[in-house]
Each structure stands twice: as C-alpha cells, then as structure tokens.
Amino acid sequence: MNMPLVCVPHRGAAGGASPARQVLLAFALVLVLGSLTGDYPRYVLTLWMLYSLSAIGLNVVLGFGKIYSLGHGGFMLLGAYGTAVGLSRWGLPVPVALVASAVLATAVGVVVGLPALRLKHFSLAIVTFAFGITLFQLVKSTAYTGGPQGLFLEVAGLQALWQGRVLFYVAALLCLAGLALSYSVMVSRTGRALRMIAANETVARSFGIRVTFHKLAAFALAALLGALSGGLHALVTGVVAPETFGPDLSILIFAAVMIGGQGRLLGPLLGAAFVVAIPELTQDARALAQIIYAVLFLVIVTLSPSGLVGMIEAAWRRARGNPPPAGVHVGNATGEEGA
Amino acid sequence: MTAKPPLLSLQDISVRFGGVHALDRVCLSVDTGHIHGLIGPNGAGKTTLLNVISRIVTPSAGAMQYDNSDLLTVKPDRLSAVGISRTFQNLALVNDATVLDNVMIGLHAHRPGGLLDELVCVRRGRRREREARDIAAAALRPVGLSDLARVPVTRLSYGQRKMVELARASVGRPRLLLLDEPTAGLNSTEIAKLKDTLLQVRDAEGLTVLVITHHVEFLVGMADAVTVLDLGRTIAAGTPDTVRHDPRVIEAYIGTAA
Numbered sequence: 001m002n003m004p005l006v007c008v009p010h011r012g013a014a015g016g017a018s019p020a021r022q023v024l025l026a027f028a029l030v031l032v033l034g035s036l037t038g039d040y041p042r043y044v045l046t047l048w049m050l051y052s053l054s055a056i057g058l059n060v061v062l063g064f065g066k067i068y069s070l071g072h073g074g075f076m077l078l079g080a081y082g083t084a085v086g087l088s089r090w091g092l093p094v095p096v097a098l099v100a101s102a103v104l105a106t107a108v109g110v111v112v113g114l115p116a117l118r119l120k121h122f123s124l125a126i127v128t129f130a131f132g133i134t135l136f137q138l139v140k141s142t143a144y145t146g147g148p149q150g151l152f153l154e155v156a157g158l159q160a161l162w163q164g165r166v167l168f169y170v171a172a173l174l175c176l177a178g179l180a181l182s183y184s185v186m187v188s189r190t191g192r193a194l195r196m197i198a199a200n201e202t203v204a205r206s207f208g209i210r211v212t213f214h215k216l217a218a219f220a221l222a223a224l225l226g227a228l229s230g231g232l233h234a235l236v237t238g239v240v241a242p243e244t245f246g247p248d249l250s251i252l253i254f255a256a257v258m259i260g261g262q263g264r265l266l267g268p269l270l271g272a273a274f275v276v277a278i279p280e281l282t283q284d285a286r287a288l289a290q291i292i293y294a295v296l297f298l299v300i301v302t303l304s305p306s307g308l309v310g311m312i313e314a315a316w317r318r319a320r321g322n323p324p325p326a327g328v329h330v331g332n333a334t335g336e337e338g339a
Numbered sequence: 340m341t342a343k344p345p346l347l348s349l350q351d352i353s354v355r356f357g358g359v360h361a362l363d364r365v366c367l368s369v370d371t372g373h374i375h376g377l378i379g380p381n382g383a384g385k386t387t388l389l390n391v392i393s394r395i396v397t398p399s400a401g402a403m404q405y406d407n408s409d410l411l412t413v414k415p416d417r418l419s420a421v422g423i424s425r426t427f428q429n430l431a432l433v434n435d436a437t438v439l440d441n442v443m444i445g446l447h448a449h450r451p452g453g454l455l456d457e458l459v460c461v462r463r464g465r466r467r468e469r470e471a472r473d474i475a476a477a478a479l480r481p482v483g484l485s486d487l488a489r490v491p492v493t494r495l496s497y498g499q500r501k502m503v504e505l506a507r508a509s510v511g512r513p514r515l516l517l518l519d520e521p522t523a524g525l526n527s528t529e530i531a532k533l534k535d536t537l538l539q540v541r542d543a544e545g546l547t548v549l550v551i552t553h554h555v556e557f558l559v560g561m562a563d564a565v566t567v568l569d570l571g572r573t574i575a576a577g578t579p580d581t582v583r584h585d586p587r588v589i590e591a592y593i594g595t596a597a
Contacts, residue, residue, distance in 0.1 A: 181458065188464065189447060189471070190454040195433045196444045203431040206393055207507075208419035208448025217454060263435065 022266060023179055027172065034168045042164050043236070048276045049171035050232040055256045055268030056178040057225025060185055062254070063263035065218045066198035068121060071128030073249030074135045075223040078105035079230030081139055084151040084240040089144070094158060094235065102227040109223025110216060117215045132250045140242035150241035153234060171232050178225050183265055185221075194218055255297045261307025270308045344407060346371040346515055346547050347392065352401035354387055361387045362398070363571040369515070369564075374541055374548045376558040376579065379568035380591065385551045386428055388568065389517050392549070393425050394418055405515070419448035424513035426504040428520045432492045438503050439488040442475040445507035478510035481536050498529045505533075509540060518550040522557050530554060534561050555583060567591070
C-alpha cells in the first residue's frame with residue numbers, strides 16, 4: 001500500500017499520508033454520517049457526492065492534463081436529460097437510462113473533443129464553453145425535452161427507498177469508483193503521459209506519447225463521470241430544468257476543482273462541498289452564495305495554486321513539525337560533491 | 340573508418356522559416372558508436388537540425404536516413420520506438436512530479452499498458468509500475484541522482500535537472516541520443532562529470548550520440564567527429580582537433596582564439 005506513494009506524481013504526496021488511506025477514511029466517515037442523519041442532511045450529502053463525482057471527472061482533464069474545459073456542465077446536462085428522457089419518454093428502467101445516457105455523453109465527448117482538443121488554453125476554454133451553452137439552449141427550446149420548464153421524473157418511489165439511503169449509497173459508491181479511477185490515472189503510465197502533455201506537447205510526442213489519444217481519453221472519461229453525475233442529479237431531485245445545467249454550472253464545477261486543488265485526489269470533494277454547502281447555508285439570498293463563492297475562488301486560487309488540499313497539506317506538515325518534503329537543501333550540496 | 344553505413348545520414352537538408360534559410364543544404368553523417376559534436380555560433384541552425392532529426396521540423400528539401408531507412412517517413416511519436424531519443428535546450432520536465440516520475444516518462448514507448456489495462460488488471464498494472472520504477476531508478480545511477488529519486492524536480496539545481504533530462508532520454512536505451520546544449524549552465528566540475536558519464540554510457544551500451552554544445556573543450560578527448568555549422572551551412576567537419584584549427588571555424592566561431 002505504501003509503494004504507490006513513490007510514483008504519486010504530485011508534490012503533496014511527498015509529505016502526506018497514503019492517498020488510498022485518506023480516501024477510504026474519508027468515505028467511511030461520509031457513509032456513517034449519511035446513514036445516521038435525517039432525510040434532509042442525507043439529501044444534501046447525496047448532492048455533495050454527485051457534484052464530487054462530476055468534479056472528479058473534470059479534475060482528470062483540468063488537473064492532470066491542464067486541459068481547460070469550461071463545458072463540463074454540458075456533459076452533466078446530457079446525463080440528466082438522457083436519464084429523464086429515457087425514463088419519462090421511453091419508459092426505460094432507471095439503471096438502463098442512467099448507463100445509456102452516460103454512454104451517449106462519452107460518445108459526444110469523443111466527437112466534440114476530436115476537433116476541440118487540437119486547441120489550447122483560451123481557445124479551448126471558449127469552444128468548450130460554447131458547447132455547454134449550445135446544449136443548454138437546445139434543451140430549453142425543444143419541446144421534446146420539456147422546453148424552459150424541463151421534465152419531471154416519476155421517481156418518488158426510488159427517492160423514498162429506505163428514506164433516500166439507496167440513492168445516497170449509489171451516489172457515494174459511484175463517487176468512490178470515480179476516485180479509484182482518478183487515482184489509477186494519477187499513479188499510472190497514463191497519468192504521467194497526461195502530465196507530460198500538460199508540460200510540453202512536443203516533448204511528450206518525442207517520448208512516444210500519443211498526445212491526441214491521451215487528451216481524448218481524459219476528456220471522454222470526464223464526460224462519462226459528468227454524465228453519471230447529471231443522471232444521478234435528475235434522479236435525486238426528480239426534475240431536470242435547463243437552468244440547472246446552464247453555463248454557470250460549468251463555471252461552478254471548474255471553480256470547484258480549482259478551489260479544492262487541481263490535480264489533487266481529494267481536491268474535487270472539497271471543492272464540491274462548497275458548491276453544495278454555500279447555497280444551503282445562504283438559502284434566503286442566492287446572490288450572496290454567488291458572491292461568497294466568487295470571493296472564495298479568488299482568495300484560494302491566488303493564495304494556493306494547489307487549492308485547499310495544498311493549503312491543508314502545508315498546514316499539516318507545519319503542525320507536525322515536519323520539515324517540508326525531503327531534500328530542501330539538496331540542490332547545491334549534492335550537486336557539487338556528487339562525484 | 341569502418342565499412343559499416345552510418346547510423347544517421349542527412350543529405351542536403353534545407354529548412355526555410357519564411358524567407359530565412361535556417362538550414363541550407365546541410366549534410367551530416369553520424370557513425371554507429373560515435374560521439375558526434377555539433378557546434379556553431381548562435382543562430383547557426385544547430386537546434387533546427389536537431390529538430391529536423393527528431394521530426395519536429397520537416398525540411399523543405401533533402402533526405403535523411405536512420406538505420407538504413409527513410410527517417411522522414413517516421414512520425415514524431417514513433418521516434419522513441421525506433422530508438423531515437425533527445426534532450427531539450429530549455430528544460431522540459433514535469434515540474435510537479437518527482438525525479439523518478441520524470442525519468443519514467445522516458446519509458447512510455449518502451450513499456451506496455453494502457454488505462455483500461457491498469458483499471459482491469461490492477462495487480463499486473465502495479466507489477467509493471469514497479470518494474471518501470473526499477474528501470475528508471477537504475478538510470479539515475481550513472482547521472483548520480485539515485486539519492487534524489489523521490490524529490491520533486493523543482494528542488495533540484497539547474498545542473499541536476501539537466502541530468503534528469505539525460506536520464507529520461509537514456510532510460511529507454513535508445514540507439515541514437517540527441518543532446519541539445521547539455522553543458523549550458525553547468526559549471527566545470529559538472530561538465531567534466533557529464534563527459535565521463537557520456538563516455539561511460541557510450542562504451543557500456545554502444546550508444547551513438549549527437550551533441551550540440553558551445554564548449555569546444557567538452558568535445559576534445561570525447562567526440563569522434565565534429566560538424567561546424569554557421570548561418571545554416573556546414574563550414575567544417577572532422578575531428579575536434581582539426582576542426583579547432585580550421586581557419587574558417589576560427590573566423591566564424593572561435594574568433595580570436597589561438
């Protein structure tokens with residue numbers, strides 16, 4: 001269990017506990033909490049899990065590949081509307097509708113990514129943003145998807161199952177699976193390739209890394225997790241409305257990844273916690289939630305490029321009185337005497 | 340000296356950027372097992388030539404063979420697989436990764452495994468990672484960075500980072516190693532060490548090296564052959580000593596050196 005630490009390709013790993021252990025501990029905690037609390041807190045926790053799932057997907061693209069995708073809400077929309085249409089128009093069983101819409105979104109991810117991922121930085125951000133807006137306008141103006149009102153899902157029974165615990169467990173397990181997935185990307189040949197691509201595509205290519213393939217794979221993976229999250233959102237809330245999946249959702253998830261810590265395993269969970277918690281805490285004033293979120297984004301991203309996870313790791317090291325990760329002064333010392 | 344054909348051979352390679360001739364009918368031939376120096380003043384086209392060989396820049400004219408086959412038909416991302424590897428003038432490391440992880444990137448084309456593989460066969464994926472890690476760790480030994488394997492590269496000195504690049508380029512056991520200014524920014528101790536390392540690796544693995552440098556002394560006693568470029572043209576070729584005393588080279592490059 002300790003071995004993978006060696007190859008965890010980010011700074012934090014040098015000082016923190018084993019990521020796998022961190023994750024399992026955190027999840028045990030969430031599961032216990034979600035099982036014991038009342039219906040409403042459990043509903044909020046469920047939302048947290050599914051927004052986390054979406055952010056975990058975006059983190060693969062944004063955090064590892066430094067691919068600036070601002071259209072992640074579009075994939076959530078596809079998952080949500082796919083599930084809703086599958087249920088209410090075609091009468092598909094819930095799992096089939098969920099999986100089918102996720103597969104559809106992944107395919108759309110590949111089709112959109114193939115041309116879009118040739119772009120970089122700002123251009124890519126704009127194109128993906130436009131993708132999200134296009135889908136938003138499309139479902140808003142199409143009667144089949146319920147127009148501006150959206151669609152209602154007949155899932156009261158499912159929601160009430162074991163007082164919402166079933167949906168909560170599904171969301172939590174999918175989130176854990178998403179984390180496992182992003183962990184194996186992080187510590188593998190694929191993750192290294194993505195990081196090399198992020199650092200320099202030409203260099204990556206010279207080492208035999210297929211740049212387009214890897215970017216596309218990451219993008220498709222993000223689409224898949226985003227769509228599953230959207231589908232779950234539809235089931236948990238019982239309604240899909242265009243406004244829920246508008247352009248601001250893409251920005252919100254983007255900000256969640258940045259706030260939590262891009263490229264960090266648990267960053268998306270922390271970021272998603274804010275997405276869910278801040279509106280809950282400021283229910284009377286929606287604008288206030290937006291303002292708090294914006295300020296938080298500014299402060300954290302300015303102070304710590306590795307987000308909250310980076311801040312916590314630094315604080316943790318200081319609290320334990322550990323020196324910063326091994327080899328602070330190795331620079332010149334060994335350079336001179338190495339022979 | 341031998342009847343064997345050269346490992347790498349370039350004929351009349353020309354590269355044009357806009358109206359500028361970056362390279363003008365350059366010929367170059369690198370023999371197997373040789374360390375071949377490429378020198379010339381700034382703007383001579385040395386890096387462009389390396390970019391041509393590593394298929395980053397496609398020449399507007401000329402031919403290029405590697406190991407008796409047309410190198411111009413090899414795609415850039417297949418370069419590593421055919422045994423050509425290079426370092427870059429400006430450090431191109433992954434800054435938020437450890438030394439070992441950076442070196443492991445050099446194994447990408449030489450080790451199996453895809454994401455689906457890693458997800459489905461976790462145990463096999465782990466074993467492969469362990470093997471790759473061992474190979475990478477072994478590649479850190481000749482450059483003297485074994486103790487720093489787990490340190491983030493950002494904590495290393497400039498010279499040490501260049502050694503990480505060298506380890507990353509050589510970990511896949513290439514046949515032809517292209518080095519772009521490995522001596523730039525190194526102190527004299529580090530340069531001497533690099534020279535030892537290169538000779539050692541060449542002798543141990545039969546590696547062929549094409550190296551760009553500004554330090555002519557670096558090549559003396561190490562390089563088997565030297566090519567001198569100036570303004571995109573080959574102005575001299577020979578052993579380090581003959582090249583050093585070539586009047587055209589002195590004029591173009593060394594200037595007033597005795």
